[in-house]
Amino acid sequence: MCGITGIKAFNEVGRINMIHLAAATESLAKRGPDNQGLFYDHFVGLGHRRLSIIDVSESAHQPMSDASGRYQIVFNGEIFNYMQLRKGLQEKGVSFQTESDTEVLLQLYILFGKKALNHLNGFFAFAIFDAADGSLFIARDRLGIKPLYYYYDEDKLIFASEMKAIMRYGIQKELSFESLLTYLQLNYIPAPLTILKGVHKLPPGHLIVSKKNEVTVEQWYKVPFDASSAVGRQSYSDKQKELRELLTSAVKHRLVADVPLGTFLSGGTDSSIVAGIASKLHPGIHSFSIGYRDDPFFDETEYAELVARHFNTQHHVFKLSNDDLLNHLEGMISNIDEPFADSSALPVYILSEETRKHVTVALSGDGADELFGGYNKHLAWQKSVEPSFSNALAKGLLPLWKSLPASRSSAFGNKVRQLSKYGEGLKLSAEDRYWRWASYMAEGRALDYLSPSAKEELVMETYLGNKGGWLLPLHGSSSLNSFLLADTQLVLPDDMLTKVDRMSMANALEVRVPFLDHRVVEFAFGLPESFKIHNGTRKRILQDAFKGFLPQKLYNRPKKGFEVPLLKWMQNDMKSTLDGVVFNDDKLNEQGIFSAQQLALLRQQLHSNNPGDAHATTWALYVFQKWWENYFK
Incomplete structure (x- = not known):
């Protein structure tokens, strides 16, 4: 690397x-x-x-x-x-x-x-x-x-x-x-x-x-996929066997190195499969996970430790406090050379730093969600394209969802946020629904944040042309596989893989992704949708193919993701910093890019009892301003 x-x-x-x-x-x-x-x-x-x-x-x-x-x-x-x-x-x-x-x-x-x-x-x-x-x-x-x-x-x-x-x-x-x-x-x-x-x-x-x-x-390469071809009579058990063989081969290929190597282990199904296969091929392999000492809601290290014991890996756990996050913030930001506001980049940066003290190469489970349908939005998509009473109810109750406190930082608030976004999506076309569910805020709301002079510089025809290109997989198709293809071409390379590349390479750590062996990718896009999501089960074939391989406790538990507890952080430790970097009217007026009036409303929402995704937007603005100072100004 x-x-x-x-x-x-x-x-x-x-x-x-x-x-x-x-x-x-x-x-x-x-x-x-x-x-x-x-x-x-x-x-x-x-x-x-x-x-x-x-x-x-x-x-x-x-x-x-x-x-x-x-x-x-x-x-x-x-x-x-x-x-x-x-x-x-x-x-x-x-x-x-x-x-x-x-x-x-x-x-x-x-x-x-x-x-x-x-x-x-x-x-x-x-x-x-x-x-x-x-x-x-x-x-x-x-x-x-x-x-x-x-x-x-x-x-x-x-x-x-x-x-x-x-x-x-x-x-x-x-x-x-x-x-x-x-x-x-x-x-x-x-x-x-x-x-x-x-x-x-x-x-x-x-x-x-x-x-x-x-x-x-x-x-020179395009994922070979035709929405009409990933159907038909295929043996589910045969495909499970083929998947096990492909992933074993993919992991084996990625264990070739002349330096020490290990594997990330979050405790989720994907990284556990990779760690398990790697441990069979490379007994005693080192595994690495990260957790949150100050916020158990986001901590999944107990599952990682369970898997490590199951496969007898040499496991390392790094427990982070809010102070750890703050202390690494400048280091992480300095390695972002264009605005990139996936907040989970911060723990990935710290995990990479700690992992590099032990190995030079680490395997990860990235890519499985996009290929096999692992996110809530994938399950929501499948439900949204099927006429049902629950869809009519979700759409009809949209005003109620919008009136309740929404937040990513609690179970109830997160459910309200999801229901609200789901109801919004049901009113849109397939392409617009995908874009709304892939976004933190609606297009019109994003425009509101720009100053009048910035809007004059913006060429909407160019923006809409680019947007149309990203949504091509959904042009004329509302299939789940089309949705997953859009994720594989948009979210995966430009968010997930960018995050891992920048944060790992900032610490001279190479990260390898067996699920993105092109043979596995092409296999995944040849599968019927029912093999991926069925009766509410996400990543069905992946879970079933390795059911006897992984600890049973990993199944049927909530998927939380690798998130940072940003809201509490911003309402307390970072409050004064944000007031100087993001919500400073003098700075905003001098810069001429953002609307000071809209950012004042954002600050008000951030500190209210109904923050929604205000912390995600605030983080995006903070990262932009730090980039502006480091690379542009």
Whole structure:
């Protein structure tokens, strides 16, 4: 796992920007503390920061060239089937100078070009320069596990693992108000957008080819799914067996490393399955979990400890207090180079920091919810598309739900919040319902938070065009699998995987995700909906396939998620900080982005007995303002 960056200049003006290559590479040091390497050609520069995982010798440092010197590669990620690929290449007469997967990837590209991507099982973002024709080839993995940002104009193309490296090249920074409006709703910014105009995220399963002065972006992988095909007569028991075999293979692939490795263990089904399989393949593996000492409502460590005993892992528990969260806040914020307000990033940051003291690689259960239907909203979606008396009642009682105190921080308040959102969704089309349920606030409400001058800068046609692209899986379809596909293409890469990548790599920890082995993903999207949610049971096939494998106590318990008890924190410990950073009228008027009047109402709601999602919105604004101070102002 590493950090990469590079520049291709189209002319002498662009070539001036190559002086920033070393600084841009250095900005990625936390992603790769073991080595820094630079490559310069007349019009191309490549930079690499290395976290040594496979073949830790100096011979595997990057940028790496082939024997002829024609090709140069910088690579972030792991190719888990590299040994099989290496053997096949050797049979074709290819010789190797290292034991690394990087060299296998390079030789595979030399032989097959962009079709090499179809042979890879892994997660990656990489760039290959061909000195013979001056071309640059850049690609990102199928599901977007590893990040890749890029920027280009008439003078140059720049790419990097993180946006802060892009900014080191001295590009003009201009706020994207279309992205800001999206951020206020989702609390993150989906690809291809970033918070800055002109800077893009390369979407999952996409590649870039730059020849001469041209830049072409194209899709090389799409999850093979047809809403009408995931039906029919399939044997449920056979599919359970196939799932067990696929996941065992996926975990086995991800246990390949030349450094110590372990597994995250939250106590939920997904991480428990991964930890259990890993423990059978790697007896005595270390496992790591985190809990909340000051708020038992959010603490699930008892289940993690149960699983650890069941599989005899070497278990480590980190119990956090509110002071621990506060003490790590600045460290976490400093590693977010564009606004990203999933508050669970904070415990993931701390978990990664503690885990890195013991191992260099950790497995996680991310992705299972999006593939198999694990969230409340997935169950709600299935219920919403079926006409029923309960739906009519939920819709009719919407005024009641809205009149009751709603909050994520208590069981009753959370149920009220869910009923209110469910009732709202029932009145909308499939596409609008998905967007509302994926959002913390409605579009109109988000617009209210913008100042008049910000609204003038906002191009609604551009915003709506991007939104339509994210909702394409639901165009003409209201199936559960279509909903899950939308989550897999939107929420998964731009929220869940972004969170894990940034927080783990800030601590030089590599996190591997067996559920996102593309074979598992393609298997999941070939299943009928009834295999995923049935009679109120979520992730049905996943739970049934491993029922005799996991402790029985894990089943039929509430799903809480990896949340931070933000509301209590903001109403007490952070109150004065928020008044200075978020609710400061003088600052807001000088900045000219947000409506001071609307933020005053938000503050009032935050401290009321009916806060709803006010704390989530306040957190999003706090993160934005800290980003503004650190990277923009």
